[in-house]
Amino acid sequence: MSDRRTIEVTVNGVRHTREVETRLTLGDFLRHELGLTGTHIGCEHGVCGACTIHLDGAAARSCILFAVQAHGCEITTVEGLAKSDGTLHAVQQAFRDHHGLQCGFCTPGMQMTITAFLAENSSPSEKEVREAISGNLCRCTGYQGIVAAALDAAQKLRGA
Amino acid sequence: MKPAPFKYHDPRSVKDLVGLLASLENAKLLAGGQSLGPMLNFRYLMPDHLIDLNRIAELAYIRPGADTLEIGAMTRQRTLEHSQEVQRTCPVLVEALHSVGHIATRNRGTIGGSLSHLDPAAELPGVCALHDAMLTVAGPNGTRSIAMAEWGVSFMTPNLEPNEVLTGVTLKAWREPHGYAFVELARRQGDFAMAGVGCLVALDGNSKVRRIALSLIGVTTTPVRLSAAEKLLTGSDLAGEAIKAAAAEIGALEALDDAHATGTYRKRLAGVMLGRAIGRAAERARMQGSRQ
Ligand code: FES
Ligand code: FES
Secondary structure (H helix, E strand, O other): OOOEEEEEEEEOOEEEEEEEEOOOEHHHHHHHHOOOOOOOOOOOOOOOOOOEEEEOOEEEEHHHOEHHHHOOOEEEOHHHOOOOOOOOOHHHHHHHHOOOOOOOOOHHHHHHHHHHHHHHOOOOOHHHHHHHOOOOOOOOOOOHHHHHHHHHHHHHHHHO | OOOOOOEEEOOOOHHHHHHHHHHOOOEEEEOOOOOHHHHHHOOOOOOOEEEEOOOOHHHOOEEEOOOEEEEEOOOEHHHHHHOHHHHHHOHHHHHHHOOOOOHHHHHHOEHHHHHHHOOOOOHHHHHHHHOOOEEEEEEOOEEEEEEHHHHEEEOOEEOOOOOOEEEEEEEEOOOOOOEEEEEEEEOOOOOOEEEEEEEEEEEOOOOOEEEEEEEEEOOOOOOEEOHHHHHHHOOOOOOHHHHHHHHHHHHHOOOOOOOOOOHHHHHHHHHHHHHHHHHHHHHHHHHHHHHO
16 A cells, blocks of 8 residues: 655646655656656765755755655756746856756756855855865766856856 | 655654654654665665654754753754854854765755764764763653763664654853864765864963864764873873874774775874864964964
8 A cells, every 4th residue: 555645846836736655756756747857867865966956945855855745845946947938047058158068967956056056155166166066976077167157157147 | 666665754743753653663764864865765774654853843943052052853954054053152063064965965964863873974973972962862751861972882873762763962062262173084075984083172371282072983883082082182282293192092993994995094094184183173272362
């Protein structure tokens, strides 16, 4: 007999009510139940950071959170970063400008990590950026483009 | 689905929690989930019941006293890191938190979870040892207090019965002006420390050690206070020779030996971390002194 609960969550501004099995992770809930496949699932044990989302504004790993724990919470995923007219978020635009991605697997997690970080620290040093993304693994870029993108986005966001 | 099936419970009070713990067989407590989550996903653990502590509001607090700092078990690591009260009373805790995982894991991770999981490389138990913490545990027969020195029974095993739960921890703050430092070495930022040392030190008017506390993580099965080294250094001027003699005391410890680092290497590293931690703490103590 599976253990089920009804949960209510707001994802990227949209309210959803669903009945879920209690052992369903938030990452799988977003992808399989809501079809929001922008959140990537890499290691599924809290190491790679690909699944990072914002839970009530704070970056968190959705592969080691249960959907039932998000009941009553506001969630933002990478799909919630760009404007509805398709204009990219400053962090996304900077990734494009600085070759901050190659295969794109780590990108949603990187961007959710960096947007939350810049909201707290609007003028970080390079060292602080590297520390902020230390929990996100990228196997393609060598991180240079990602760091450059984060620093550029910080500057643009300050100016905006 | 990654974890094996379980029945989920989310009590709203410590009373309800203790009741559940007393009545359920093979139950696991879910705090921040940053260590338990992976273990459930791997099915290393297959509890029949998962009791989520995240909706028990009374377990999250920071209460500074005259010379204590009381912290609720479900207080998030990130909350501690940003707390002015913590920075004022136990700044070494804030310094150590910068090495605890990453921002996203500290947003969820809790001090009680870290103390109960008791990974040998965990920083927060090391800080609790440094500050002579007392832990409060609730169970079917009420609450009891345990000194941090008695908390670690063996590898990843705290002094906790299956029907008990850690509810809070009280750190003893140092009243006198002192320097502090928490220094560790890991293969990358936020990874498990191969060795780490916490240090609190108060100096007298002649720059001699009046009081010193040293704790070590990542080397022994549970965090330890380096009491022999503390004794050696008390009254000393922290010159190179004194620190060398203190570091030599680490040689007597039984060290963890695994794929990440051999015991010999860990102990050697611990000596280096010891020197760095004392150096930084003493420098801060001197700055404190010159500001008086
Ligand atoms: S998929 Fe969540 S951290 Fe790797
Ligand atoms: S772009 Fe491929 S993993 Fe980062």
